[in-house]
Amino acid sequence: MSIDKQIQKEFYEKIPLLVEELNKRLIERDELSRLVVLAMLSKNHMFLIGERGVGKSKTVELVNGAIKDSTFWQLQINKDTKIKELYGKKRSMDDGTVSYEAKRSLLNTHYGVLDEMYKGRGNLLNGLLELLVDASYTSGDGIKRKTPLLAVFGTSNEYPTETRMLPFNDRFTVWYEVKRIQEPKNRIKFYAGDYLTTPIENQYFSIEDIEYISVAKENISIPMDIIELFDSITTALITQKVKTSDRKYGRVLHGMIRVSAYLNNRECVDISDIFLLLHTAWHDDVEKDKVKRVVFEKIFGNAEEIDSRIVTCKQNMEETDSFKNKHIYKYLNNTIEIDGINKQEMYDRIIGVADKAYREYQDILNELISLDKKWHENKEIEALLQRNHFISNYTQNAITPAMLEMIQELSQTVEKKIIDLHTWYSNNQTLFDYQGNVQKNKGRVA
Template sequence: MNKMKEIQKALTKKYFEREEEIEGLLVALLAKQHILFIGEPGTGKSMLSAELGKIIQGSNYFQWLLSQFTTPEELFGVLSLKELEQGIYKRNTTGKLPESHFAFLDEIFKANSAILNALLTLINERLFYNNGSPVQTPLFTLVGSSNEYPEEGEGLEALFDRFLLRYEVDYIKDESAFIKLLKGQNQVQLPTMTLTELVMSQLEVEQVTIPDNVYQTLADIRQDLKDEGIRPSDRRFVQSLSLLRAKAYLEGRQNVILSDVEILKHSLWVRPEQKEDVTAIIRDNAVDHNVLKYEERLKEVQELANLLKDTERKVDDQMEVINKLKAIKEEVKDIHLEDQSKIDSLIDFINNEVTGYASAIIDF
């Protein structure tokens, strides 16, 4: 198991009902993309984001709550008075956003015009203009948070678009999980990794392969979305490839499979009201029909196996069950999965387990 998977498992134990958000956060980190959390105060958005700075040893983490009164100095550093006397407008960025590897900006849509342009450039291009000179920043992932979506016409469309992944975070729903939270039963020792190990993982993510059927699926999704009047940009589709590679890597694979595409339900919508339609379209296209067929046949075999254990059933009825199992065994031989051992195991189950109950009735 790679370190990122260990981190994912530990975070999932610590933060109840946050499986998708945790996966999204780590995928964004591996893909060097940005992620947005939308939800009420007290849903753990800032706590979860702050874990990045603790988990990645040797990294710089920056966190700030924005308001309409936030000044550029708070995010980017104060002007150097010594250089200002010489007419040089240079900021001291030590400990500020331009020098961070990870950042959490709460109420990000309250950014005012004085900091918005600099923020956009830093998020998108990883550049910060200090005294007019571009400075490359080390930023990997910025986590944005807001209690609500930005209103149309507020001039925040470009900022909203910078977040490739977007999640709505709700309060804990399951009562037992809530009680565990109250009892403090979520204390978990989180694994760590070094900044160098993270960079190596990010380089390995870039080597993950995407097969042609996934590219075709993305083209199909794009057309289906277009038919519904939903038009994510071509740039967003291109950027989404990094998410697919990171998702596969997180699962310990060197190639993307069709089910990885489902993570794009958090990426390919333009407006919040499109979320449900986008989710439905992506799920329809991301379904591996071989997997569905295998799961259906597995369920049938399990049900038929239970029937064979019923010693009170008539011989004719048991023979009918055996014939059905024989047909299923031949059918599953033509199902092709990424993990073909599942097919072999199902066939072995039919041959070794189920036929044991039927040996007295028929030569299978």
């Protein structure tokens, strides 16, 4: 199907309204809220790390309440949790099939929260892994059955480290660390009870909407430059030993990122959507730092590298100044006549030096222009981030205000040198022109 722009626009306008309602009930959880909304609307599993009482499960429950016809189920897992607590009570039927009975379980809910998920034992986790793959399970009769499950939210007080948990790294698309309230004013707001405790009254989306979004996202195109950027970032992450599979990267790009573009009222993915890698490409705190560094450097640039390029431009300008002044400075004011029997040869050498200096200045200016262009590109990316419903307003720090000032000052200086040389050459295109200009200057002095 093609994109229905009216429906897409309605979805787009609902996102900030839902986030606003969440922010009335949760303090300092704006980014978490946006990511939970995206995970639920895009049918992606999410893993939340954080101390008890920081709002991990509460956020999921609140978003679920804003989805019409949605069901929600939560289970606290420990080493004694049995598979029947996930699936329900197993029952063998007369026809040889097997069913599970429970008022509510992971088999008959849309969204589930599994607190302290990694404390479960092997058979429990194996059963869960099958569900996370394609929302289906195989019972004792060998029949594979589909469930209405859309997304599971696993939680943990700490980063999982056991090797038996590695398969889950690939199944949970989104990873997010929920920290305690950081800002003093927000802690005061929390202790003062300055937030709503009621459920969200309006239902902004429905299960039917989510299924519609799942199909509609297939019409979102991914430009080749975005694919190449995505490949560049993921290749760098592989080099950095970030252990995210190609399968997961593909799911992120063609699934969640496309949904992000669709719900941001666009027909194609843009660079702001790629920042979702900050929440999908890592599985521990070490990887998280690596991912942030790589994503920011690949998109905004490397501050040390850019600073080095600025310094090199300044050094090259000074070297060209020195070369020019050493060889032709006294001729640039048209005050010294070219003497001797090889006047033309001397003139040609002067022109050669001037031409070399001109080209070097032009190369320096081109480099400075590219740096200035990069700064403007970064500001445009910041503007895209501000418009993206699911991404924080990240700002670039690759080109600082001081660096930009240096770029602009050097550009003005080099540009003047280029203009001066061009003007001099235009007025001294032949030896005859040069000698004539010298005589004119002498006449003015006289």
